[in-house]
Every structure is written in structure tokens, then in C-alpha cells.
Amino acid sequence: MIGYYLDLALRSLKRNPVLTALMVLAIGLGIGASMTMITVLHVMTDDPMPGRSGQLFYPHLDPLPLDYRQNSDGPDAADNLTWPDAMALLDARRGTRQAVMAGGQLLVRPKRTDLRPFTVDGRYATADFFAMFGVPFEQGQGWSAADDAARAHVVVLGDTLNRKLFGHGDSLGRTVRLGETDFRVVGVAADWRPQPMFYADASATRFGDADQFFLPLSVAMDLGLDVNGNFTGWGEDHAATRMVSATTSWLQFWVQLDNPAQVAGYRQFLHDYSAQQKVLGRFQRPPENAQLYGLMAWLQHQNLVPSDVRLQLWLALGFLLVCMTNIVALLLAKFLRRSGEISVRRALGARRRDIFLQLGIESAVIGVGGGVLGLLIAQLGLWSVRHRPDDYAQLAQMDVSMLLGTLVLAIAASILAGLLPAWRACRVAPVLQLKTL
Structure with missing residues (x-):
């Protein structure tokens, strides 16, 4: 019919x-x-992370003074973390994995005579970055927490940058010069590019190209490497000390929590940490302002559309x-x-x-x-x-x-x-x- x-x-x-x-x-x-x-x-x-997004969370603290006026046209000043707060959350180890990170741009100085120096975008991070986000590797692996502590001059290259510098051969153990410093290649990551790039700073391009290098954050701090992103300050710190200042936010922090009990425990931890900092006089706003966003909720909070x-x-x-x-x-x-x-x-x-x-x-x-x-x-x-x-x-x-x-x-x-x-x-x-x- x-x-x-x-x-x-x-x-x-x-x-x-x-x-x-x-x-x-x-x-x-x-x-x-x-x-x-x-x-x-x-x-x-x-x-951007199917199968993993349910375990990835972004802690949000509010260290801003009561009289701070937010620019309505820019990202939330409290979206990033200060160095003391990021290190405190990292050292607490309350999640399965956790990583602190920031974007950077460095000048690559190739040893090949047919290549002129050029700049690339990348990421400064701590060791858990790769395992937490499931970054795929073409060669080698990421560095370890021991490398972070030792401030080892190691680097993970993106596949595109690796092929440009070394071709298709094995590049593990070879040296690449970034800025004014030589770094030993310990891994080559596939051109991993989740879209949007949820882990980047709110002021960065979220739909851009893949990061082409990854360096230990501790080394970037030691060498004073250039950082891309939004620096928000509310104190009177000098430029030389703003990176480690308690009144300048610029770092991103992600934590992996595998079950609801961990999520509830981490929320309580953030509340208790904010309350403690308020007692110490650092935080002026209510501890209830501390939030824990899931990945998709964080993207909605960032209003990417x-x-x-x-x-x-x-x-x-x-x-x-x-x-x-x-x-x-x-x-x-x-x-x-x-x-x-x-x-x-x-x-x-x-x-x-x-x-x-x-x-x-x-x-x-x-x-x-x-x-x-x-x-x-x-x-x-x-x-x-x-x-x-x-x-x-x-x-x-x-x-x-x-x-x-x-x-x-x-x-x-x-x-x-x-x-x-x-x-x-x-x-x-x-x-x-x-x-x-």
C-alpha cells in the first residue's frame, strides 16, 4: 500500500x-x-573530550577584593588561578590526577640550515597533563613528576613541529632549541587538538591550531619564558614578582575526579580552602563563591558561542x-x-x-x-x-x-x-x- x-x-x-x-x-x-x-x-x-569529559573538572576560586570591578567585556577575572592557589591545589593531590598549565609562545631555532627561526604556540604544564587528557603519542611519552621537581629541560613536541625539525625519523633524545635554551625531546605527541581547546586561557583562541610543544611549568618559571593569556592583578606587585604573586591570576588548573564521592569531597575541599584563606585575610569574599565546574559546564560558563x-x-x-x-x-x-x-x-x-x-x-x-x-x-x-x-x-x-x-x-x-x-x-x-x- x-x-x-x-x-x-x-x-x-x-x-x-x-x-x-x-x-x-x-x-x-x-x-x-x-x-x-x-x-x-x-x-x-x-x-571536546568524549568519554573523558565526565571526569574532568575546573576548580574556581574567588580571591578578588570586594571593591574589584569586573570588566563586562573581558573574561571573568577569577577564572584563572594565582600561583599560590594553583600550587596549593596541586600539592593537596585531592584528585586522581591534577595539572597546572598556561599557554606560551616561543622562538624555535632550528639546527637545519634551510630553516629560519620561527615562533610556535605551546603549553607549559605539570606532568599529569598527558595522562589526564589522554594525549596520544607518536613517540616516547610525557615527562614524570620527578622531572617536574628536578626542573629538567625536557620537551614534548607536537607531530607537525617534530616533522618540520627532524623529518619522519626517531627524534627521542635529540635536542631542540626553544628561546635561548636547549631541551631534550622525551616524546612526540600526535597533533592533539580538542575543539574547543577547553584547557586554554579564556582570552586565548579556543578554536585554533594544536599546541606544538609542551614544557614543564617549573622550567618555564625558572627561565622566565613568555606566557600567553590573561593576567589579572589587583595588588601593587612589581612586574618581576607578578608571576608568583597572590594578587595576580593567570594559571589554569584541571583535576580528574572519577566518581561522585570524589566530586563531593573536592567541592568541600574548595570551600574549606576558601574559608581558610579568608581567615588568613587573603580572600575577602564568601567561601561559597568557590565552585567546581564539570568540563561542559565550564564551557557554558565561558560563553564560547x-x-x-x-x-x-x-x-x-x-x-x-x-x-x-x-x-x-x-x-x-x-x-x-x-x-x-x-x-x-x-x-x-x-x-x-x-x-x-x-x-x-x-x-x-x-x-x-x-x-x-x-x-x-x-x-x-x-x-x-x-x-x-x-x-x-x-x-x-x-x-x-x-x-x-x-x-x-x-x-x-x-x-x-x-x-x-x-x-x-x-x-x-x-x-x-x-x-x-
Whole structure:
């Protein structure tokens, strides 16, 4: 029976090619515009660490003075940690793993004569960084906690930087010069690039390229290496001491907690730590301001999706609604023009639900055509997004779920648009129409 209704739908659509083309075009334009922005929003809010995000948490302390005025246009001044607070949380070892980190940019001085010095972005971190985040390795491994304590001059290179410096051979144990210092290569990481780069500073590019080097944070501090990120100070510290100051926040801290009991215990630990610091006179604000964010909650707190993207999404959905309204009108006109045909079928014994199913299948066929057209329009829209200067633009790619979602949305929209016309056509009195035949 479904095959018979499908054949009737195709015959009906072929009889009115111009009207069919208009309906397919309307649904295609609406779906294409909507799926372009839905895809952009999807890649910007997707889980950057599937399978691990449920165990990763960001502690949030509030050491700011009561009279501190937050800049509404910038990141929250309390999002980063001060050096004393970060080291206190690290030394407490309350999680399964924990790591302190900050972004950096260094000048690479290749030994190859055919390469000139160039700058690369990377990360200063403590030893648990690699195991906690599951960083994949092409060669070797990360450094150990003992290397952190010994302030060893070791480095983990990103695969792209490693190939640029040493080709495809084994580079473990070789030396690379970063800034003014030589470092021994202990590992080569794959170009690991979770999107967004959730562990980066709030002021950094969250949808940028992969980090190309990883150095021990202790070594970066000893050498006074350049740090990328947001420094927020509320004291009168000199530039020479701001890195270790209790009134300058600039570090990021992540902790791995494997079960609800650990999460509850760590929240209590943060509260107790804040209360202790308030008693000591360092913190002025209530201990209740201390928070523990899960990874996805932290991304939401950071508000990574620009307001213009959300506005464009609502505009696209509004355009889809307009297109659906037009399709309702076109289908209503089309189905009512076939009142005589429908009445004959009713007179021959067809039930109202049979007619409704037939017209619904015809609407679904229009949706399939509109979905295919919508895919093409969405791909064109995403191509235009990828040519924008925004840092997230290169991620505007459809995955399998988005491809299937486009077709499902197109079919659902067309069926929904066809409900009223199909119901109205089913309510036509056969006797009145048969008299005119």
C-alpha cells in the first residue's frame, strides 16, 4: 500500500512541475540556512573530550577584593588561578590526577640550515597533563613528576613541529632549541587538538591550531619564558614578582575526579580552602563563591558561542518558519484542487485516513527533495563560513549526524507543513464534489 501511495505521489508531483519545484526550493532554502547555523553551533558546543569529559573538572576560586570591578567585556577575572592557589591545589593531590598549565609562545631555532627561526604556540604544564587528557603519542611519552621537581629541560613536541625539525625519523633524545635554551625531546605527541581547546586561557583562541610543544611549568618559571593569556592583578606587585604573586591570576588548573564521592569531597575541599584563606585575610569574599565546574559546564560558563552566531541561528530558524508557512499555502491550494479526485476515491471506499496517509506521503516526498537541495545549500553556506576570519570558521564541517539530521529535518518539516492541508482535504464532502463532475 505504501508503494502505491508513493507512486500516486510521484505522479501528482510530475503533473505540476512548477509548483513542485517551488515547494522543493522553499523547503531547501529554509533547511539549508537553518542547518548551516545549526552545524556551526554544533561544532562550537560539541564535547571536546568524549568519554573523558565526565571526569574532568575546573576548580574556581574567588580571591578578588570586594571593591574589584569586573570588566563586562573581558573574561571573568577569577577564572584563572594565582600561583599560590594553583600550587596549593596541586600539592593537596585531592584528585586522581591534577595539572597546572598556561599557554606560551616561543622562538624555535632550528639546527637545519634551510630553516629560519620561527615562533610556535605551546603549553607549559605539570606532568599529569598527558595522562589526564589522554594525549596520544607518536613517540616516547610525557615527562614524570620527578622531572617536574628536578626542573629538567625536557620537551614534548607536537607531530607537525617534530616533522618540520627532524623529518619522519626517531627524534627521542635529540635536542631542540626553544628561546635561548636547549631541551631534550622525551616524546612526540600526535597533533592533539580538542575543539574547543577547553584547557586554554579564556582570552586565548579556543578554536585554533594544536599546541606544538609542551614544557614543564617549573622550567618555564625558572627561565622566565613568555606566557600567553590573561593576567589579572589587583595588588601593587612589581612586574618581576607578578608571576608568583597572590594578587595576580593567570594559571589554569584541571583535576580528574572519577566518581561522585570524589566530586563531593573536592567541592568541600574548595570551600574549606576558601574559608581558610579568608581567615588568613587573603580572600575577602564568601567561601561559597568557590565552585567546581564539570568540563561542559565550564564551557557554558565561558560563553564560547558569540552572540552573533546565536542571532544568526534564530534568524535562520525564522526563515525556515516562513518557508514552511509558504509550503502550507501551496499544499493547501494543491490538495484542494484535487477535491474531485479525492471524492472519487472516497466514493470507491477509501477511508479518510487512507487519503490522509496518501497526502502525507506526498508531503514526505517533497521533503526528501527539499532535504537533498538543503544539503547542497548548507554545504555552500558552510563553505562561506569557512572563509570568514573567525577562529571557529575552519571547523564548520558537516559530520554524519548533521547530514542525516538535515534529511530528517526536511522530511519532518514538510510533513508538518502538510498536516493542515491534508486534514482539510480529507474533510471535503464527496457528494458536493461528485455533483460537479
